[in-house]
Amino acid sequence: MNAIEFDKVTLTYGGRRVLSDVSFSIPQGAFIGLLGANGAGKTTMLRAILGLIKPAGGAISVLGKPPTRGNAAIGYMPQARRALGDVGISGLDFVLSAVGGHRWGWPIPSSAEKEAAWKALEAIGATDLARRPLGELSGGERQRILIAQSLIGDPQMLLLDEPLISLDAAHQRAIIELVHEIGERLGIAVLFCSHEINPLLRAVDRVLYLGNGKAAIGSVDEVISGPVLSKLYGTHINVVRVAGRIFVMADDVELESGAHVHDL
Numbered sequence: 001m002n003a004i005e006f007d008k009v010t011l012t013y014g015g016r017r018v019l020s021d022v023s024f025s026i027p028q029g030a031f032i033g034l035l036g037a038n039g040a041g042k043t044t045m046l047r048a049i050l051g052l053i054k055p056a057g058g059a060i061s062v063l064g065k066p067p068t069r070g071n072a073a074i075g076y077m078p079q080a081r082r083a084l085g086d087v088g089i090s091g092l093d094f095v096l097s098a099v100g101g102h103r104w105g106w107p108i109p110s111s112a113e114k115e116a117a118w119k120a121l122e123a124i125g126a127t128d129l130a131r132r133p134l135g136e137l138s139g140g141e142r143q144r145i146l147i148a149q150s151l152i153g154d155p156q157m158l159l160l161d162e163p164l165i166s167l168d169a170a171h172q173r174a175i176i177e178l179v180h181e182i183g184e185r186l187g188i189a190v191l192f193c194s195h196e197i198n199p200l201l202r203a204v205d206r207v208l209y210l211g212n213g214k215a216a217i218g219s220v221d222e223v224i225s226g227p228v229l230s231k232l233y234g235t236h237i238n239v240v241r242v243a244g245r246i247f248v249m250a251d252d253v254e255l256e257s258g259a260h261v262h263d264l
């Protein structure tokens with residue numbers, strides 16, 4: 001069974017198309033980089049998989065079933081800037097809020113719930129952060145707490161929205177390695193959303209690239225290529241590799257606001 005299937009899916013907000021007629025499938029156990037410039041539709045795609053928005057057309061299948069809100073089989077890490085409201089609560093309480101809707105340690109969590117939260121913190125190497133208020137933590141430490149929360153309840157797939165944001169290269173590598181290792185150990189699909197491809201080059205099995213309302217899926221070499229991206233954007237795109245990094249350059253389209261050179 002595939003972890004995720006999109007069959008000619010169109011996603012809209014108030015009639016405005018974000019993705020049009022997108023089809024792909026992701027097998028269980030795959031580590032997928034969900035890539036695309038700001039506003040390409042990555043978060044929107046995750047929201048559709050989570051059952052938070054319904055497709056305007058086509059069909060989505062998640063572990064063989066239509067998407068449903070609150071699907072416990074999915075571990076979801078929202079973008080940090082949207083997720084962390086109560087900066088005073090501890091890392092442990094934040095993770096626990098995903099187990100039974102606990103707020104500020106209330107209702108008092110059962111020992112099974114506490115155990116689940118510790119297990120998740122352990123998996124991401126963050127038990128030392130359990131008692132510290134979120135407001136005190138560095139960007140990388142907060143990302144770990146958010147990822148720990150997504151691991152609650154033994155999910156069968158992980159959707160991570162920009163886990164690399166605000167991290168330096170060393171911490172990016174550490175997070176990618178940890179998530180990769182967790183995905184492999186649990187044998188689950190990971191959809192790792194990022195607007196930067198370079199940190200993910202060696203880790204991903206495949207990339208799902210969103211641009212111009214469309215999607216391309218395949219290996220990095222297959223997808224991040226001049227011909228494929230030119231077709232996607234409908235304009236001439238150059239892909240340049242310099243010192244092991246990939247740069248995507250458009251002649252007459254801005255892939256990222258204010259820049260004609262988009263360092264993916």
Ligand SMILES: Nc1ncnc2c1ncn2[C@@H]1O[C@H](COP(=O)(O)OP(=O)(O)OP(=O)(O)O)[C@@H](O)[C@H]1O
Nearest residue numbers: 013014018036037038039040041042043044045195
């Ligand atoms: N709730 C909403 N209502 C209307 N339009 C929205 C809503 N959320 C997102 N959009 C629009 O949909 C498009 C895709 O947004 P989305 O957040 O999915 O992109 P993204 O690839 O995740 O971008 P980023 O890398 O900046 O997070 C954007 O043009 C955005 O303005």
